[in-house]
Each structure stands twice: as structure tokens, then as C-alpha cells.
Amino acid sequence: MKLSIQIIKSIVAILIVLFAFTTNANAQCAAAKNGINKLTPFMHNGKVNTVTVILDEPSEIHLSIYKGLNYKFQIGSEATLGKVTFRILDEYKTEIYNSAGSKDPESWIFYSNSSQNLIVEIYPIEKGKEGCAYLVVGIQQPKSNSVRDL
Numbered sequence: 001m002k003l004s005i006q007i008i009k010s011i012v013a014i015l016i017v018l019f020a021f022t023t024n025a026n027a028q029c030a031a032a033k034n035g036i037n038k039l040t041p042f043m044h045n046g047k048v049n050t051v052t053v054i055l056d057e058p059s060e061i062h063l064s065i066y067k068g069l070n071y072k073f074q075i076g077s078e079a080t081l082g083k084v085t086f087r088i089l090d091e092y093k094t095e096i097y098n099s100a101g102s103k104d105p106e107s108w109i110f111y112s113n114s115s116q117n118l119i120v121e122i123y124p125i126e127k128g129k130e131g132c133a134y135l136v137v138g139i140q141q142p143k144s145n146s147v148r149d150l
Contacts, residue, residue: 012147013023016034016110025131028128029078029134031047031079031134032048032050032076034076034135035074036048036074036136038106041140042071042072042138042139043137044088045138047136048134049061049063049120050133050135051082051131051133051134051135052080052130052132052133053084053122053123053124053131053132054130055124055129055130058123059133060120060121060122061122062120063137064118065112065118066113066115067112068142069111069112069139069140070098070109070111070139070140071109071110071111071112071137071138071140072107072108072137072139072140073107073108073135073136073137074106074135074136074138075099075106075107075122075133075134075135076106076133076134077123077124077131077134081082081119081124081129081131081133082107082124082126082129083126083131084118084122084124085097085099085100085105085122086108086121086122086126086135087099087120088108088120089118090117091117091118091119093117095145097110111142120135
């Protein structure tokens with residue numbers, strides 16, 4: 001059974017379009033590399049969490065954190081989205097932290113006194129914007145429990 005030239009051309013066209021979308025999606029949050037650099041002296045956990053922020057709706061990232069570690073959450077976004085703000089919720093949707101009005105609205109450092117699941121909601125500061133945002137996580141063995149407990 002031979003495939004017609006038209007079918008082969010259609011398949012190639014579809015593959016090219018899929019490749020273009022995949023390449024664009026991966027390139028969108030290239031700014032996340034800057035966030036990893038901002039984690040110092042914390043050690044990056046090796047994962048870059050990205051979300052698409054659509055207009056004024058929050059985008060969620062779900063994370064597990066573990067007892068006995070210091071954490072640094074660093075967020076950022078691509079230029080077209082502009083600055084973002086974030087909230088941290090526990091698994092029951094109780095707000096634990098809100099970066100709005102913070103002196104450093106793009107990061108949060110805390111000590112975890114229990115293992116738990118968290119929800120990070122990311123919002124655009126400027127209304128009507130959309131684009132890619134990221135969250136990178138740094139971890140550190142505590143020298144002492146001198147940072148805010150969670």
C-alpha cells in the first residue's frame with residue numbers, strides 16, 4: 001500500500017508545525033536561567049517549574065517540601081508578561097505567604113518544620129498581561145533555624 005505524495009506532504013507539514021510550537025514553548029522561559037543564578041547560596045533542586053499565566057487568572061504549581069531544610073523560592077517571568085507576584089497555600093488552600101507588598105516580591109526564604117505539599121499561585125502585576133512565568137527552588141541544610149518557620 002503506497003502513500004500518496006499529498007499524504008506525505010501533509011504529515012511533514014504537521015510535524016513541522018508541532019516542532020515549531022515545541023521549540024517556542026521551550027524558549028519562552030529562558031529567563032528561568034537568571035532565576036537559578038539568584039538562588040545562591042542555596043543549591044538548585046534541579047527542576048525548573050514553568051506555567052503560562054493567562055491574563056488575570058492565577059497559575060498554579062504544586063510542590064512537595066521536606067522537613068528540616070531551608071528553602072528559597074525564586075520566581076520570575078518573560079519580558080512580555082512583566083513582573084509577577086505569588087502566594088503560597090498549603091494543601092487546604094490556607095494562605096501561608098503572599099509576596100504582594102514584600103520588599104523582595106520575587107523570592108521567599110523559609111525553614112520547613114514539616115514535610116508537606118504546597119501550592120504556588122503566580123499572578124501578573126500588570127493587569128491584562130499573559131506569558132510564561134517560572135519558579136525555581138533552592139534548598140540548604142540549616143546551620144541554625146534562623147529563618148522563618150513554615
